[in-house]
Amino acid sequence: PTPYELGTPEGVLDADELRVVDAWWRAANYLAVGQIYLMANPLLREPLQAEHVKPRLLGHFGTVPGLNLAYAHANRAIKARDLDAVFVAGPGHGGPGPNACAWLEGTYSELYSHITQDERGMEAFFHQFSFPGGVPSHCAPETPGSFHEGGELGYSLLHAYGAALDNPDLTVFCVVGDGEAETGPLATSWHAAKFIDPARDGAVLPILALNEFKIANPTILARIPESELLELMRGYGYDPHVVSGDDPGTVHQAYAQTLDTCLDKINAIQQQARGAAQAPGPDGAGTAWPMIIMRTPKGWTCPPEVDGQRVEGTFRAHQVPLPGARTDGTHRAVLEQWMKTYRPEELFDEHGRPVPELLDLPPRGTRRMSDNPVANGGSLLRDLQLPDWRAYGVEVDNPGTRSHEATRVLGAWLRDVTQANPTSFLTMAPDELASNRLQDILDVTGRKWEVEVGPDDERLDRSGRVVEVLSEHICEGLLEGYLLSGRHGAFTCYEAFIHIVDSMFNQHAKWLQASAQVSWRRPIASLNYLLSSHVWRQDHNGFTHQDPGFLDVVLNKDPSIVRIYLPPDANTLLSTFDHCLRSRHYVNVVVAGKQPQFDYLSVEDAALHCARGAGIWDWASNKDDLNTLPDVVLAAAGEIPTLEVLAAAAILRERLPDLRVRVVNVVDLMRLLPEDEHPHGLADREFDTLFTATQPVIFAFHGYPWLVHRLTYRRANHSQFHVRGYKERGTTTTPFDMVMLNDLDRFHLVMDVIDRVPTLGASCAGLRQEMADARLRARTYTREHGIDDPAVSSWTWPS
């Protein structure tokens, strides 16, 4: 590789500006190469030796020059315009790029005291990268200025747009990989601009890094005609600007010019919106936000050829262009030459500190993208104003007699939460807000919508506080971006379809876990899921909509991060959600019913029960004065299991009045885990007191039954736990038929009691047969009438 000539291309940059932005770019590229390869001799002051090179060469160079180019020019613009800006690296596996930029900006040294801005610090900076005990090769919580994890591709634009919401003065530079752009989540997330209000939200400038390759293949967007790509971007509603080339000087000029144009256009859009009336969709047309298509070579400035194969500008530049640099002298020599093409001697002074003009290029303080507090959202987080949930509770005189739709009750409270926090709380839903009975929120706000509104559209509003779009990915991604940048929110979704974002949840949970280990990161607001239209009530939809397995996915993540709640009625749901919105740095999963269901607990009892997380319902227990050992424990977790357990308890009370039946309800599922496995876990003693250490426990569970076993297998009484739950038996049928299909129904629970309590069994053959018959009768009734037998469906608790 030979150094390039910058030349004197004409353009918006004068000769000095051009030289400095190029120098900064070279410096960042140099520092990136250094991170990937070197563990000593960072400035190449000695001839490069094998022992200077890391034994494991791990990292991705290909995407780095593009990231660094976008970063360097963003800096120029931030200074020129005093922008408040953050940077999102979609191809975040190019971690060395943003790391390098943060080091050049000084932030790295401010946050990591051993990584000083000098030769020693540079060495430590190189050494730690992808090194055991060091920092990951992707953008990660450790990366200053990043609020976007660079591992799983596809979510950069959503995080960018999420951060821009309610941040009117923020500009987000978001680099999107052209490979990343092939993913489903990214392909739909271009539409997220349709939820950006130019008056109240900030701006995102998407920069498509069209380096033409992914790992081993060209990208689709690089191999369609450019005219088609432009149509695609216009079709997505953007105003695309192409910068392409492989001559650094020319590209610098073109990029600077284009960036200025785009920022001018953003400014004009915002000025116009902020001056003008706030009606949705002026003239029915959406806003065409500018975006940049940056077509530059993959691995730009790396060796053009290695071992006789083209590398620069090809997929071979994706990871480590010279894999033999430690062991192969030729590779090492090329590496040395390559690094020297950046002319480090011009970039760093004798102490290894960036030369003054480099230090001078970036903005100051928190204007530096690596130090923008938005990227450390917790530092900006403020508590929500929460109306007292007790005032929204329903009255309960006799448990199990009157009904409410739990989510509708919650909706009234969420309405007021929304109103009380007009710029820091958002609700996301994939077109299911009303379906999940949260429509009261729409009494005080509309659904955010920045394109045309038709005559039959309802409650659309430029400044709405609800985002509805038929993409679970967009809902999740925008909310993540919103939370990561220091605000609050909730995502309500059908229970089965939350699996669509399993992987996004995983990545977010990992971010939370890893960021909790980074000393300068502050906790952010929890990610709150409200899952309704759950497995047991899919009357319209059937088998495809029956899947409670998100809980299993969630429980695989670190216990310090995840929480699961199964409130059985309206008041417990209120209390639970209040708790969730106050919590920090968790993922809270709340599963709740939207169909009319009994109220059991008064506001006061709900508060107590939720604080306990799991407790005895003495009013439903039989002959259990709480201080005698019961014959059997009937436990429930979840709305429908609670109903069936109570109905079973009522049968037992009537038919076996001498049986001591303890009814236990679990609202906080983590209580079941051992104390040393989860912060909410019950101590063994407490657990054994509640569930006994010796008596049979019939446990009716909302989800897959084995999950309860996984939570309790270390408990003394585990072998006596008999769990009923959803075992993948379903279809479009009546609510009671659904529970019968899965043996979770009251009659089967009574049979389970008879089968498990040693003193019953054969002596209760009659009752057992009655129960079996009752199941059959109930099934037959549904087949004949299409509804549940009123004898079942009109049951109430016999107080």
Add this chain to the structure above:
Amino acid sequence: PTPYELGTPEGVLDADELRVVDAWWRAANYLAVGQIYLMANPLLREPLQAEHVKPRLLGHFGTVPGLNLAYAHANRAIKARDLDAVFVAGPGHGGPGPNACAWLEGTYSELYSHITQDERGMEAFFHQFSFPGGVPSHCAPETPGSFHEGGELGYSLLHAYGAALDNPDLTVFCVVGDGEAETGPLATSWHAAKFIDPARDGAVLPILALNEFKIANPTILARIPESELLELMRGYGYDPHVVSGDDPGTVHQAYAQTLDTCLDKINAIQQQARGAAQAPGPDGAGTAWPMIIMRTPKGWTCPPEVDGQRVEGTFRAHQVPLPGARTDGTHRAVLEQWMKTYRPEELFDEHGRPVPELLDLPPRGTRRMSDNPVANGGSLLRDLQLPDWRAYGVEVDNPGTRSHEATRVLGAWLRDVTQANPTSFLTMAPDELASNRLQDILDVTGRKWEVEVGPDDERLDRSGRVVEVLSEHICEGLLEGYLLSGRHGAFTCYEAFIHIVDSMFNQHAKWLQASAQVSWRRPIASLNYLLSSHVWRQDHNGFTHQDPGFLDVVLNKDPSIVRIYLPPDANTLLSTFDHCLRSRHYVNVVVAGKQPQFDYLSVEDAALHCARGAGIWDWASNKDDLNTLPDVVLAAAGEIPTLEVLAAAAILRERLPDLRVRVVNVVDLMRLLPEDEHPHGLADREFDTLFTATQPVIFAFHGYPWLVHRLTYRRANHSQFHVRGYKERGTTTTPFDMVMLNDLDRFHLVMDVIDRVPTLGASCAGLRQEMADARLRARTYTREHGIDDPAVSSWTWPS
């Protein structure tokens, strides 16, 4: 509602054709309304009474008229052109539509003998819909002609394209919901056309059902200017044609004309490609396939207003326009009027049979889309030609001494599988084929690619047998479509990122389970996942790439459908994959290593071991003559756990030579389940023989450790199972540091043995401390040198 006047609009249809296609459409709409509402009086021969109306009104009308229109016109075209065609209903919650079409075509009666094509059959047909014990409200396995489940939205186009692959004579009419189009998977799946070879594959005609609404909101694509929508479709590479209107006659003419145009264009594209040379990307330009944008009112022909609110043409038509039809006389009267606007007396004869001109409209036999064997793919399935895997096996003299990359060995076999089955086997990968070391396949074929090829692109080919695209959704969806239509394939993916398609896997598993209950459906080929770049070897990538939780998701599905294999070396991987490609109607998940790893079993031993699924490795066991009770069982499932268990066994053999150590290896994870819970489950007796009923079992597991507990909690010896696995501790580090972080390393396993075997404990304090020190030393080594201590990494089995 009043009946519409068809009028005499001019167009491609003559007056008779227009009348008949409209009559067919009315009939299908009538039958759809009937399914949603009626359980008696199907032809309205008596005045409509409450008891004729179902007590639970479940279903979705809004999307039905659009589906029926597309279906009716497709039929005209099929007959006119003798097309071999299938129909995919993206908004498949409009189940009543495709059901109605199948009934009109006679297929329903052929497949369900009680649903005759007369009044009695019509009543049964109506009655069963969304009725307990009946058929689901969505398109489902029960729906004749459907190979696409209509529950979770987003996958219609992918299924359509998957079916078109290698089906050169097939035309797939694929209706895409405009709400569905907002999902991530659908948004990227438009690009799937770029993998369709006009010479060798069939054609998909996407029909975007732009009825402007989803459940409660307008759709994005309906509220952007039409010019923008056209640009979007052109940008995706299509040639879009708009049909819009709400006057049936005019729309019939326009749609018929447009459909003819589109089918002519498809024909021209295919003719040209089939005549011409087969080079990729003629002139660098892709093919612009036609597609239709059908803008017609949601709930078209339903009551314009109900209870003073507009319904037809609004979101309110989504489900059941007259929810009170049973209980509210006014609603019921409107329902009766509405149904009569279709003029049933013109459509059905006195016996309730469709009148002759309706019977005459559809094509005959398997040309009927409801009877096309492609939609019952199992009926077309033929066994693969599989070369004998033994010939590809590696030689193993001494176990645990020589290494191979297991997936590379498999790659050679897959290469020959690919070659031997040139039109019925495909491999999908998200740009990870070579990364997962399967690149040998590329020796005999290229990567499918129908757009331009650049000078540095490698192995792209119009007729390639590998599909690589950076979208796990596209990979999964195309493969599902390919399997559902009767072919074979495999999907190789990074282990962590397979979670991206959790939800698609769920839906496919549900389809398999439900379709196995449908008498006329034939089993299809299994969906085979090859997960590599697994949790333990993420050297480049770190924490974000570490997630073995897909196994947990898979295990929640019905045991009759799912299989999980963890082959520990190259020969066992070969044997396993051979087994998978021969299996039917399963989802097989195979997790395998791509890094060099020891070979343990010869071809013969691998065959035996895989047949057993779990067995004792006597050569690694110590003092275990297999007929004495061991002191401890060391069990492993997975590549890395096997390595660590063997290394631990070697330490124990050396240091505690009198300890009876049994080494057990599990390759078929389902063997752990009880016999009555899974067809592969070991009988308790067998299990207790293998793992003992009394001795401690130290189990090293590839995934999350609690999964093994969930599988074994019912076993006699469960309380003695101590499982090590991945517990969400990770980062970018060395391979051995990774296992240490999760206490899965050899040293910790030895400590576990000391802690659990009653006769050891305090008497082995020295060895235990040595092990703790060894861990620390190993960790320190990595921190200093960046690689694993050669003492660890160069370990081999001391034969």
